[in-house]
Amino acid sequence: MARHIVIIGNGITGITAARFIRKLSDDRVTVVSSETDHFYARTALMYIYMGHMRYQETKPYEDHFWSRNRINLVRGYATQIDPGQKVVGIADGNDIAYDALLLATGSQSNKFGWPGQDLLGVQGLYGMQDLALMERNTRNITHAVVVGGGLIGIEMAEMLHARQIPVTFLVRENSYMDYLLPKEESALINREIAEHGIDLRLNTELKSIRGRKTAEAVETSQNERIECQFVGLTAGVHPNIDLAKASGIGTNRGIVVNEFFETSLPDIYAAGDCAEFNADGIGSRRIEQLWYTGRAHGKVVAKTLCGHRTPYRRGVFYNSAKFFTVEYQTYGDVPAQPEPHIRSRLFQSGRKLLRINSDRESGRVLGFNAMGVRLRQDQCEAWIRSGTSIKNVLASLVKARFDAEFYSNAVYRQAAAV
Amino acid sequence: MEHQASLQLTSSGADYSAHQKIGLAFIGVGLLALLITFLGEGALNPTVTLALSLAGLLAGSGILFVRMLHQPAGVNNNGVWFSGATARGMAGWILGIVFTGFYILLYWTPSNLEQLIRGTDALSYAIRGSAADQWFLYGLFYTLAVLVMGIRMLIKYRDNRYQILRTISVMFFQLGLAFLIPNLMVLLNQPEFYFSYFWPLKYDYLWPSTFSSLTQGPGLGIFLLFWTAVMTVIATPVLTYFFGKRWYCSWVCGCGGLAETAGDPFRHLSDKSTKAWKIERWMVHSVLVFVIVTTLMLWGNQWMGGGLLGGMSQEFSRWYGFFIGLIFAGVIGVGFYPVMGSRVWCRFGCPMAAVLGLLQKYFSRFRITTNGGQCISCGNCSTYCEMGIDVRWYAQRGQNIVRASCVGCGMCATVCPRGVLRLENGPLEARYNGPVLIHHDDMSVQLDETWKQSRPIMPPFQEDLPILTDDDL
Numbered sequence: 097m098a099r100h101i102v103i104i105g106n107g108i109t110g111i112t113a114a115r116f117i118r119k120l121s122d123d124r125v126t127v128v129s130s131e132t133d134h135f136y137a138r139t140a141l142m143y144i145y146m147g148h149m150r151y152q153e154t155k156p157y158e159d160h161f162w163s164r165n166r167i168n169l170v171r172g173y174a175t176q177i178d179p180g181q182k183v184v185g186i187a188d189g190n191d192i193a194y195d196a197l198l199l200a201t202g203s204q205s206n207k208f209g210w211p212g213q214d215l216l217g218v219q220g221l222y223g224m225q226d227l228a229l230m231e232r233n234t235r236n237i238t239h240a241v242v243v244g245g246g247l248i249g250i251e252m253a254e255m256l257h258a259r260q261i262p263v264t265f266l267v268r269e270n271s272y273m274d275y276l277l278p279k280e281e282s283a284l285i286n287r288e289i290a291e292h293g294i295d296l297r298l299n300t301e302l303k304s305i306r307g308r309k310t311a312e313a314v315e316t317s318q319n320e321r322i323e324c325q326f327v328g329l330t331a332g333v334h335p336n337i338d339l340a341k342a343s344g345i346g347t348n349r350g351i352v353v354n355e356f357f358e359t360s361l362p363d364i365y366a367a368g369d370c371a372e373f374n375a376d377g378i379g380s381r382r383i384e385q386l387w388y389t390g391r392a393h394g395k396v397v398a399k400t401l402c403g404h405r406t407p408y409r410r411g412v413f414y415n416s417a418k419f420f421t422v423e424y425q426t427y428g429d430v431p432a433q434p435e436p437h438i439r440s441r442l443f444q445s446g447r448k449l450l451r452i453n454s455d456r457e458s459g460r461v462l463g464f465n466a467m468g469v470r471l472r473q474d475q476c477e478a479w480i481r482s483g484t485s486i487k488n489v490l491a492s493l494v495k496a497r498f499d500a501e502f503y504s505n506a507v508y509r510q511a512a513a514v
Numbered sequence: 515m516e517h518q519a520s521l522q523l524t525s526s527g528a529d530y531s532a533h534q535k536i537g538l539a540f541i542g543v544g545l546l547a548l549l550i551t552f553l554g555e556g557a558l559n560p561t562v563t564l565a566l567s568l569a570g571l572l573a574g575s576g577i578l579f580v581r582m583l584h585q586p587a588g589v590n591n592n593g594v595w596f597s598g599a600t601a602r603g604m605a606g607w608i609l610g611i612v613f614t615g616f617y618i619l620l621y622w623t624p625s626n627l628e629q630l631i632r633g634t635d636a637l638s639y640a641i642r643g644s645a646a647d648q649w650f651l652y653g654l655f656y657t658l659a660v661l662v663m664g665i666r667m668l669i670k671y672r673d674n675r676y677q678i679l680r681t682i683s684v685m686f687f688q689l690g691l692a693f694l695i696p697n698l699m700v701l702l703n704q705p706e707f708y709f710s711y712f713w714p715l716k717y718d719y720l721w722p723s724t725f726s727s728l729t730q731g732p733g734l735g736i737f738l739l740f741w742t743a744v745m746t747v748i749a750t751p752v753l754t755y756f757f758g759k760r761w762y763c764s765w766v767c768g769c770g771g772l773a774e775t776a777g778d779p780f781r782h783l784s785d786k787s788t789k790a791w792k793i794e795r796w797m798v799h800s801v802l803v804f805v806i807v808t809t810l811m812l813w814g815n816q817w818m819g820g821g822l823l824g825g826m827s828q829e830f831s832r833w834y835g836f837f838i839g840l841i842f843a844g845v846i847g848v849g850f851y852p853v854m855g856s857r858v859w860c861r862f863g864c865p866m867a868a869v870l871g872l873l874q875k876y877f878s879r880f881r882i883t884t885n886g887g888q889c890i891s892c893g894n895c896s897t898y899c900e901m902g903i904d905v906r907w908y909a910q911r912g913q914n915i916v917r918a919s920c921v922g923c924g925m926c927a928t929v930c931p932r933g934v935l936r937l938e939n940g941p942l943e944a945r946y947n948g949p950v951l952i953h954h955d956d957m958s959v960q961l962d963e964t965w966k967q968s969r970p971i972m973p974p975f976q977e978d979l980p981i982l983t984d985d986d987l
Contacts, residue, residue: 108891140892147593149897156891156906158787258592291586387890416888418931421588421673425888425933470933473886498885498936500927502675 099195100124101401102184104174104339108387109368110200111135112394113401114167120402125166126192128184130173131223134159139387141227142251146258151224177343179361196401199340199351199359199366200394203333203385210329212305218327221248230255230328237261237325241314243302244331245272250285250419252328253294264295264322266302266314276432280442281467284449285419292420302327335370335383348372350383355407357397365401367393386415412477422447427476428463429453438462441486441514445506452511454486461489469507470498490514537577544570554629564633568658575662579669587673589929591782591898599852600779606852614849621840624648641694643701653693656772660688663775670778676924676937680764684771692768699734707738710766712745714805715866717834720746721809722816751873757939758880759870760922767866769859772848773900774923777856781925784855784902791902794861794919801838802868808834838863857900861919871918879939880922882915884908889934895926909934914947 101117103110106129114125132151140154162169173187177197184192205220207213217233219226234240240256242249245267256263269275271282272289289296301317305327313323335350346352346360350372357365368390373382384393392408399406417424430453434440437457443450448468454461460483464476475496479489493511547567551560598605619626624647631651638646664685671677691710700706705728713720719742728735753761763770773781784790808830815828847859860867874880882905889912895905901919905926908915915935927935 137891137893139890143892143894147596148591149893150595153893153897156893156910388887414888416932421586423931423933473888498933500674500676500924501937502679
């Protein structure tokens with residue numbers, strides 16, 4: 097008899113799992129979300145605010161896709177799980193019985209107990225409700241402050257800038273994202289931020305937010321007061337574990353899982369941003385909060401849910417971003433700080449940058465950073481995986497080019513000249 | 515350094531709007547002068563008022579374009595869905611009605627455009643040697659639209675050489691091969707011939723009437739026949755094999771040229787649904803069949819000395835010219851830009867696009883390659899595809915995009931924030947790849963046969979689009 101697999105969360109992890117369960121089995125699949133009726137690309141939230149797209153353009157599948165593939169979508173807020181009865185409690189009372197349950201509840205924005213953090217006009221940006229709130233909070237304002245130099249922070253600065261709202265951007269570090277990006281990459285983005293007219297304050301932390309009911313100003317660690325009517329809190333996210341915690345599922349920072357995404361309770365799984373791998377897990381990064389890892393988790397956990405117990409294995413690391421107009425791709429191992437065993441070669445021409453890391457002794461290629469140029473993922477991964485020598489990589493670098501036709505080849509010329 | 519940045523604060527929003535106001539004022543004066551010309555009944559010299567109108571429109575556009583230069587280069591579609599003109603708001607509908615109305619006057623009652631036509635007489639005498647008619651006026655407006663909005667494209671996409679070269683190309687072909695040369699040929703007592711249009715788009719170029727008029731007419735006739743035959747039969751398949759249909763649709767063609775320049779602000783309005791795709795395939799191939807049948811019937815008729823179906827074949831060709839050539843390509847194709855996007859004609863009606871599409875799908879090296887697993891499903895590619903292709907659907911599953919309708923404008927690759935898409939003329943092998951997300955092999959342990967067999971047989975998973983395989987497990 098077909099089982100009923102229930103998934104809490106319709107983000108990339110939950111939806112990927114649902115799609116693959118449908119491909120692999122004839123089980124009933126139900127996806128519960130309190131956020132939106134249909135799956136949309138969270139990565140595109142900024143584009144809705146900037147007017148590049150509307151909500152409907154951010155939906156990767158047409159609405160009829162779900163019923164045609166017998167994936168049942170429920171709009172509801174899961175309040176509690178009864179693992180004994182195998183029932184998920186839904187706020188509107190339409191509780192759902194399950195045979196297997198996947199928690200894909202994602203993340204929540206961090207708030208670090210700043211004075212004034214709950215004033216009106218102060219918010220993070222993670223989901224559709226945050227976007228609606230930001231729409232209201234930024235209407236007719238004259239100045240905004242964004243706190244936290246990560247990806248969401250720079251995206252929020254870009255969003256506000258697109259609406260011609262002057263932005264002050266508080267970044268704790270010496271240089272934008274210098275905990276992930278090497279010095280030159282970070283400096284390039286500092287320049288990019290400034291060129292877009294953002295008031296970038298490095299080495300600056302938020303001390304407090306002032307205001308009676310709504311935010312009126314922030315005070316910084318440099319003892320400056322900045323008048324503003326909107327404060328974006330973008331100092332990272334943490335796993336959303338409320339539901340798991342309320343239901344007696346083992347949690348730490350995230351919902352604790354093994355490499356099969358199994359939680360402490362039988363027939364309950366967790367994957368994506370909300371999951372934290374246990375000590376026996378799969379390496380140093382216990383919590384993975386990328387779009388790509390969310391998708392990968394969903395695909396693997398679907399197999400386990402369909403009876404083919406499959407461990408999660410990481411491949412060569414990759415990620416991408418776009419900082420204002422500068423595209424960024426990274427493959428393999430590119431640490432922010434120089435490491436003695438790594439030789440790093442940098443080719444740069446204006447806002448185009450290519451960094452290739454190799455092992456100092458063996459010469460094997462280890463990783464790539466690309467800014468303003470596009471690299472072919474399969475080629476970079478093949479080189480890293482096979483430990484191709486840096487000499488051969490430089491000689492055949494053109495094979496990895498993924499730039500548009502007629503694109504500038506300045507950095508590749510530099511690389512070829514080595 | 516962190517405090518230097520604050521000097522560049524964009525509190526200059528007020529300057530922008532002052533700047534904009536000046537630009538808009540010039541455009542307003544230009545439109546007013548156009549209206550005066552249109553309604554003038556000869557009270558004012560139409561040449562003067564039309565010249566004034568064009569000067570106002572050009573100056574106003576120029577001032578607005580300068581503003582774009584002040585912004586950093588890079589993809590900028592800010593506010594596209596907020597502006598009424600570009601998001602089917604009131605301004606958009608008004609624009610649509612004005613464009614459509616212009617086509618209706620042009621085709622059915624050109625006498626209403628008399629003063630505008632007279633306003634172009636001076637230019638017409640200079641390059642054509644005769645008084646203007648409505649088609650000269652139309653050609654002039656069309657060419658100016660491609661040139662002015664082409665300059666806007668060059669500024670908007672100034673950091674993308676593919677877009678720059680492509681835009682210069684369509685501007686060149688429109689101005690040279692679709693405007694100056696045909697008119698100069700008339701001046702030199704030659705046939706008015708368009709070197710950049712071929713059968714079946716220029717459907718009558720392979721009709722017997724064109725053959726007889728070219729062979730019996732003056733001068734270059736034989737060469738022109740040779741040109742049209744070679745371009746249609748040899749150059750079209752060969753160029754499409756190497757470059758895809760883009761060599762024509764987004765680099766040469768005048769309809770494409772207008773869509774890529776004047777139509778750029780409306781490209782996101784194309785319908786991306788699978789339903790629209792279904793309608794598109796039926797319509798565009800029906801038109802192709804229609805034009806082939808018409809052409810064959812005309813030759814049959816010619817061969818049988820008018821014996822085939824009596825005068826029916828002539829009637830047939832008139833119908834085609836009216837419904838497809840005029841109403842579809844003009845009124846709907848351009849008039850509906852602000853409502854249905856810039857490529858309605860190219861997508862649903864153009865028989866040339868249908869031929870090129872079949873060649874592109876089955877006999878071409880062109881494809882849009884997807885970069886492994888880097889897609890974040892954001893949807894910019896699909897949104898800005900003027901042909902209504904749901905590019906993201908392929909990109910997010912790591913599959914190459916091989917679609918008959920793709921005109922190779924490259925905008926999906928341009929707006930992609932993560933470098934996922936690339937237009938390529940690669941080898942035929944592996945052109946159609948299966949869905950291959952990177953890390954495929956890491957994550958998918960090969961399912962053993964017994965496990966597979968123990969599972970019930972699944973009904974096919976409905977991914978909506980016909981694909982080669984569906985086994986990305």
